[in-house]
Amino acid sequence: MKNLVILISGRGSNMESIVNAAIPGARIAAVISNRPDAAGLAFAHARGIATSILDHRNFGSREAFDGELARQIDHYGADLVVLAGFMRILTAEFVQRYAGRLINIHPSLLPAFPGLHTHRKALESGVKLHGATVHLVSADLDSGPIVIQAAVPVEEGDDEARLAARVLAAEHRIYPQAIRWIVEGRVDVIGNHVRVREARPGGPPLVQPPEEAGA
Numbered sequence: 001m002k003n004l005v006i007l008i009s010g011r012g013s014n015m016e017s018i019v020n021a022a023i024p025g026a027r028i029a030a031v032i033s034n035r036p037d038a039a040g041l042a043f044a045h046a047r048g049i050a051t052s053i054l055d056h057r058n059f060g061s062r063e064a065f066d067g068e069l070a071r072q073i074d075h076y077g078a079d080l081v082v083l084a085g086f087m088r089i090l091t092a093e094f095v096q097r098y099a100g101r102l103i104n105i106h107p108s109l110l111p112a113f114p115g116l117h118t119h120r121k122a123l124e125s126g127v128k129l130h131g132a133t134v135h136l137v138s139a140d141l142d143s144g145p146i147v148i149q150a151a152v153p154v155e156e157g158d159d160e161a162r163l164a165a166r167v168l169a170a171e172h173r174i175y176p177q178a179i180r181w182i183v184e185g186r187v188d189v190i191g192n193h194v195r196v197r198e199a200r201p202g203g204p205p206l207v208q209p210p211e212e213a214g215a
């Protein structure tokens with residue numbers, strides 16, 4: 001069983017989609033929010049998931065906040081740390097500590113439109129396709145090996161809200177899918193590239209990690 005710790009700051013709809021996906025082999029060990037008023041906390045609590053509030057305003061520095069965050073994540077025995085609308089820039093030290101087991105969802109087809117206001121940027125730029133990306137987190141903002149992307153059309157008459165809703169529906173499909181692949185042990189990272197190995201229903205992965213091979 002893999003322990004997931006999900007970090008949120010607000011609505012938490014991606015967290016909901018992950019919880020509702022009931023991914024075999026995955027257990028949501030905790031949902032942690034840096035904002036006491038994050039709406040998603042109520043959903044997690046109602047589902048009997050441990051919740052924790054870590055208000056960044058109570059910390060004197062980014063390092064101090066990230067240090068306590070790491071302490072809590074480790075307390076919950078996280079195998080995978082899932083950023084789901086977690087609106088904090090993380091220190092390089094934090095990212096390094098969870099390298100390979102820290103994932104994020106970003107509402108654009110990265111590397112297009114990193115940062116905030118991605119839907120506005122997409123509308124302004126005139127792209128015909130927009131979308132969402134799940135990626136492993138590396139030190140730079142909204143970068144790292146891409147696990148899965150979903151594209152949606154930009155339609156005539158779209159405003160930010162309409163486009164955001166279309167992208168969000170795609171997010172809710174791809175985030176649980178990416179986590180399923182990771183939990184199944186099918187994701188290999190080679191440099192900046194992610195390869196997802198084929199599933200063999202009911203059996204072990206086709207290619208086993210070296211330490212398990214022959215065991």
Ligand code: GRF
Pocket residue numbers: 008009010011012013014015084085086105106107168171
């Ligand atoms: C999503 O669009 C996500 O891609 C972005 O922030 C938003 C969070 O929404 N990082 P929610 O809190 O999951 O509903």
